[in-house]
Amino acid sequence: MKIFDTHTHVISPDPSAYPRDPIGGHQSEWSQARPVDAASLLRAIDEAGIAKAVVVQASTVYGHDNRYVVDTVRAHPTRLVGVYSIDALAPDAVERIDHWQAEGLSGFRLFTTGSTMPGQSDWLGHKHSYPAWAHAEKLGIPVCLQMTMEGLPALRSLLERFPRVRVLLDHCARPDLSDGTPFAQAEALFDIASFPGVFLKLTNRTLAAATAGKSTPRDFLEKIIDVFGAGRIAWGSNFPAAEGALPTLLTTARDVLARLPVHDQAMIFAGTAATVYPALVQAPAHV
Numbered sequence: 548m549k550i551f552d553t554h555t556h557v558i559s560p561d562p563s564a565y566p567r568d569p570i571g572g573h574q575s576e577w578s579q580a581r582p583v584d585a586a587s588l589l590r591a592i593d594e595a596g597i598a599k600a601v602v603v604q605a606s607t608v609y610g611h612d613n614r615y616v617v618d619t620v621r622a623h624p625t626r627l628v629g630v631y632s633i634d635a636l637a638p639d640a641v642e643r644i645d646h647w648q649a650e651g652l653s654g655f656r657l658f659t660t661g662s663t664m665p666g667q668s669d670w671l672g673h674k675h676s677y678p679a680w681a682h683a684e685k686l687g688i689p690v691c692l693q694m695t696m697e698g699l700p701a702l703r704s705l706l707e708r709f710p711r712v713r714v715l716l717d718h719c720a721r722p723d724l725s726d727g728t729p730f731a732q733a734e735a736l737f738d739i740a741s742f743p744g745v746f747l748k749l750t751n752r753t754l755a756a757a758t759a760g761k762s763t764p765r766d767f768l769e770k771i772i773d774v775f776g777a778g779r780i781a782w783g784s785n786f787p788a789a790e791g792a793l794p795t796l797l798t799t800a801r802d803v804l805a806r807l808p809v810h811d812q813a814m815i816f817a818g819t820a821a822t823v824y825p826a827l828v829q830a831p832a833h834v
Contacts, residue, residue: 548809548812548813548816548817549598549813549816549817550595550596550597550598550782550797550816550817551597551598551599551600551601551781551782551816551817551820551821551827552592552595552597552599552600552601552782552783552784552786552793552797553600553601553715553748553781553782553783553820553823553824554601554603554717554748554750554783554784554785554786555588555592555600555601555602555603555783555784555785555786555787555793556578556583556602556603556604556605556608556786556787556788557583557584557585557588557602557605557615557616557619558578558582558583558584558605558608558615559584559585559615560582560584565609565612565614565615566609566612567608567609568609568610568611568612569606569607569608569609569610570606570607570610570611570632570658571607574607574608575605575607575608575788577787577788577790578605578607578608578788581787581790582787583786583787585615585618585619585622585623588600588602588619588627588786589623589626589627591786591792591793591794592626592793594792594793594794595793595794595796595797596794596797597793597797598626598817599625599626599627599628599827600626600627600628601627601628601629601630601653601783601820601824601827602616602619602620602627602628602629602630603616603630603656603691604616604629604630604631604632604656606632606656606658606693607658609632610632611631611632611633611634611643613629613631613632613647613650613652616629616630616631616652617629617631617647617650617651617652620651620652621651624651624831625831628652628653628824628826628827629651629652629653630652630653630654630655630656630691631647631650631652631654631655631656632655632656632657632658633647633655633656633657633679635657635670635675635676635679635680636670636673636675636676640676640678640679640682641678641679641682644679644682644683644688645682648686648688653689653824653825653826654688654689654690654691654823654824655679655683655688655690655691656690656691656692656693657671657690657691657692657693657694658693659671659692659693659694659695659698660693660694660695660698660721668698671694671698671701671702671705672701672702672704672705676705677708680705680708680709680712681709683709683712684709684711684712687713689713689714689715689823689824690712690713690714690715691715691717691748692714692715692716692717692720693717693718694716694717694720694721695720695721696720696721696722696723696733696735696736698720699720699735699736699738699739700735702714702739703739703742706739706742706744706745710742710744711744712744713744713746713823714744714745714746715746715747715748715781715823716745716746716747716748717748717750717783718748718750718752718753718756718785719736719747719748719749719750719753719771720736721752721753721756722736722753722756723756723759724756724757724759724760724762724767725759725760725761725762726760726761726762727760727761727762727763727766728761728762728766728767728769728770729770730762730766730767730770737770737771737774740774740775740779743779745775745779746775746779746780746781746819746822746823747771747775747779747780747781748781748782748783749771749780749781749782749783749800749815750782750783750784750785750789751783751784751785751789751796751799751800752785752789753767754799754800754803764803765803765806768803768804768807772807772811777807777810777811777812777814777815777818777819778814778818778819778822779819780814780815780819781815781819781820781823782800782804782815782816782820784796784797784800800816804816
């Protein structure tokens with residue numbers, strides 16, 4: 548079965564060429580403890596048997612300086628697709644989107660929560676971000692959104708204004724699943740499925756969260772597939788932010804998804820990723 552990993556990161560060993568400028572003001576612990584550069588990522592995906600990977604800007608290391616993602620993707624255009632980070636509130640947000648798209652990247656990330664910035668930022672949905680969202684909708688640029696469940700009302704407002712935009716929710720928006728089926732605490736996540744442009748990124752972090760309290764990964768998978776459909780769910784390892792070797796992370800995901808119909812597995816492991824990021828199945832412009 549073809550595998551596309553929708554959530555990997557790269558960290559350069561050369562801080563002079565690629566200075567640290569993390570969102571939140573301090574570099575994430577994972578990126579200091581287990582940094583993986585471009586060459587190491589390629590070795591890892593080869594070892595795991597992954598066909599292609601999406602390299603997502605390490606916002607907790609480089610902020611909105613996406614040059615290392617650009618250089619990584621350019622060096623390996625047949626294996627990697629890149630996602631950049633922007634400041635959606637900046638007056639030049641649209642120009643920055645055009646710049647990074649022209650550099651060969653395939654969508655942008657908005658970072659509204661994370662290890663260096665806990666809690667849900669209140670700027671999601673601010674009117675100053677409307678030009679960036681409108682541009683994404685107009686050009687069909689996917690938006691990778693790092694957020695918590697608390698941000699879903701703001702996202703709903705944005706989707707009502709920009710209904711054709713595609714949004715991929717990192718870690719399924721970090722739901723609390725501990726109450727178990729029918730997952731009442733995550734009801735807002737299921738409600739957002741009414742917007743057809745919303746996709747879920749099912750990472751190993753989410754699979755771990757699905758083991759908390761009364762929850763089981765099997766019950767959670769059954770619920771999200773019933774609500775969203777496998778065609779709106781894409782697997783991502785979160786390597787190397789997630790602890791463990793990439794082959795091990797993939798094996799864990801395979802084991803959890805093994806009971807699903809083969810078609811659903813194929814969509815979650817590759818088909819949905821290709822829908823969100825068509826560059827995964829398109830020939831690179833320059834090789």
